[in-house]
Amino acid sequence: MSARLPNxxxxxxxxxxxxxxxxxxxxxRARISTDxxxxxxxxxxxxxxxxxxxxxxxxFPLGALPAAEENLLNLAFSFVEASAPVERFNSxxxxxxxxxxxxxxxxxxxxSGGW
Amino acid sequence: xxxxxxxVRFPFSPRHAMKFGTPVPDMGSGxxxxxxxxxxxxxxxxxxxxxxxxxxxxxxxxxxxxxGDYFTRELHVFKSNIVVVRGKDGxxxxxxxxxxxxxxxxxxxxxxxxxxxxxxxxxxxxxxxxSLQAVPAIESxxxxxxxxxxxxxxxxxxxxxxxxxxxxxxxxxTLAEFMGQLAKDMxxxxxxxxxxxxxxxARVKANWKLCIDAFQEAYHATYLHRHxxxxxxxxxxxLPTSVRFYGPHRSVSCWLKTDIQPTPAEAIAYKHGxxxxxxxxxxxxxxxxxxxxxxxxxxINVFFPNFFCDLGRGWYFTYNFWPVSENDxxxxxxxxxxxxxxxxxxxxxxxxxxxxxxxxYEDMSTMEYSQKAFDSGVITEQTIGDTxxxxxxxxxxxxxxxxxxxx
Ligand code: FES
Ligand SMILES: [Fe+2]
Numbered sequence: 001m002s003a004r005l006p007n008x009x010x011x012x013x014x015x016x017x018x019x020x021x022x023x024x025x026x027x028x029r030a031r032i033s034t035d036x037x038x039x040x041x042x043x044x045x046x047x048x049x050x051x052x053x054x055x056x057x058x059x060f061p062l063g064a065l066p067a068a069e070e071n072l073l074n075l076a077f078s079f080v081e082a083s084a085p086v087e088r089f090n091s092x093x094x095x096x097x098x099x100x101x102x103x104x105x106x107x108x109x110x111x112s113g114g115w
Numbered sequence: 116x117x118x119x120x121x122x123v124r125f126p127f128s129p130r131h132a133m134k135f136g137t138p139v140p141d142m143g144s145g146x147x148x149x150x151x152x153x154x155x156x157x158x159x160x161x162x163x164x165x166x167x168x169x170x171x172x173x174x175x176x177x178x179x180x181x182x183g184d185y186f187t188r189e190l191h192v193f194k195s196n197i198v199v200v201r202g203k204d205g206x207x208x209x210x211x212x213x214x215x216x217x218x219x220x221x222x223x224x225x226x227x228x229x230x231x232x233x234x235x236x237x238x239x240x241x242x243x244x245x246s247l248q249a250v251p252a253i254e255s256x257x258x259x260x261x262x263x264x265x266x267x268x269x270x271x272x273x274x275x276x277x278x279x280x281x282x283x284x285x286x287x288x289t290l291a292e293f294m295g296q297l298a299k300d301m302x303x304x305x306x307x308x309x310x311x312x313x314x315x316x317a318r319v320k321a322n323w324k325l326c327i328d329a330f331q332e333a334y335h336a337t338y339l340h341r342h343x344x345x346x347x348x349x350x351x352x353x354l355p356t357s358v359r360f361y362g363p364h365r366s367v368s369c370w371l372k373t374d375i376q377p378t379p380a381e382a383i384a385y386k387h388g389x390x391x392x393x394x395x396x397x398x399x400x401x402x403x404x405x406x407x408x409x410x411x412x413x414x415i416n417v418f419f420p421n422f423f424c425d426l427g428r429g430w431y432f433t434y435n436f437w438p439v440s441e442n443d444x445x446x447x448x449x450x451x452x453x454x455x456x457x458x459x460x461x462x463x464x465x466x467x468x469x470x471x472x473x474x475x476y477e478d479m480s481t482m483e484y485s486q487k488a489f490d491s492g493v494i495t496e497q498t499i500g501d502t503x504x505x506x507x508x509x510x511x512x513x514x515x516x517x518x519x520x521x522x
Binding site: 050054055060081083084087089091094098103104108109 | 388461474476
């Protein structure tokens with residue numbers, strides 16, 4: 001497997017397979033399609049590295065990140081997704097009373113309509 | 116600007132008081148009959164008396180920056196698809212997306228750029244200003260007057276980059292008159308410095324007013340949002356600090372517990388980034404928190420009938436509630452924040468976005484249950500308290516408009 005993350009974060013490489021996605025919809029789908037042990041394992045692996053991840057990414061101009069740094073940022077976005085179940089509600093989805101397929105996360109940023 | 120504030124103390128809140136920043140209209144105090152959220156006949160009157168008589172927000176100017184840029188919107192409440200287009204002169208115009216020959220849609224994509232609209236059915240050509248310009252075999256139409264067959268227009272105007280339309284091409288009130296003092300109070304907000312960071316929709320089997328209610332009272336936050344919002348399991352969080360009424364519109368300021376703490380992951384992001392769901396120090400505060408509440412979090416601003424523009428420091432979000440029928444509504448949410456400069460800012464923003472998204476996800480769960488209860492006829496009225504006073508205002512205003520009066 002070729003490296004997807006910057007060298008300094010090679011230890012997080014195995015997490016990419018499940019957690020690396022470049023859209024909010026895909027990251028959320030990953031979160032709500034798994035169970036708490038997998039979410040917690042991801043959180044526990046990234047949490048001690050989160051400060052270093054942000055410091056590393058802050059060294060690059062946002063919007064012109066090299067490919068590996070772009071992946072690292074997307075992995076960090078998934079960490080934000082995973083942090084909510086771990087730190088707040090202890091379930092992959094915040095409530096089961098509304099089916100997730102009816103809540104549409106659009107990726108058409110810059111477009112406010114499309115309902 | 117505001118009338119003297121008259122604090123109303125709630126018995127369950129020793130530390131807190133809700134204030135009214137404007138006079139409170141006489142809107143009664145009893146339960147609200149369920150009929151206005153269940154009756155198809157009432158909904159038909161709402162179509163005519165409310166939605167065809169009010170300015171409605173349909174988009175933002177950034178979506179169509181260049182001449183010829185357009186987007187379409189399905190407006191079930193008008194039984195119409197509309198196209199909003201920027202002309203060669205830079206003006207933004209809105210038309211019913213239907214050819215005046217035999218009604219084919221002129222724009223069949225949801226957005227794009229064009230020099231004009233050519234109908235795919237028989238090739239009639241319309242300018243970006245809606246004028247009919249070309250008709251193949253025009254000599255085959257007896258007594259033809261091109262000038263009478265331009266596209267059917269809606270009135271269209273903008274406020275701080277928000278595009279509004281009105282069913283009546285010559286409405287009795289301008290957009291500025293309609294939006295009134297609430298919009299003027301919000302004029303200082305840096306809308307143009309904000310970036311669109313999220314867009315969510317859901318189709319909900321509930322009346323549009325029930326859907327709005329789920330987002331205009333804070334009473335439910337304590338209980339419903341105890342999972343998504345840390346610290347919400349405290350009644351104090353759920354109190355609106357003040358409420359203001361502006362004709363048909365209303366504004367509710369929400370309280371923030373001053374001792375609310377970021378989670379461990381958030382705390383790391385906030386060390387490096389400048390935005391968040393917790394109270395931020397920076398940002399342009401003009402137009403925010405008009406009642407000057409010390410414990411202010413954000414303002415819920417509801418423009419009648421179906422548009423919210425909620426303001427916080429350095430961020431805002433909007434909702435549109437588009438009725439399809441008396442018990443079917445499309446909910447549309449957009450989140451905007453002051454532009455991120457660094458990855459740390461983006462990650463701090465991401466916490467805001469995810470917390471907000473999980474929070475409104477919890478809101479999704481309630482509306483259909485309420486609708487079913489009222490449709491069953493078992494529950495015949497809504498019993499509401501003063502922390503839900505924005506609801507009372509909505510039902511009162513809607514009923515006044517349905518009956519041809521316009522507070
Ligand atoms: S319907 Fe448009 S040209 Fe005939
Ligand atoms: Fe809510």
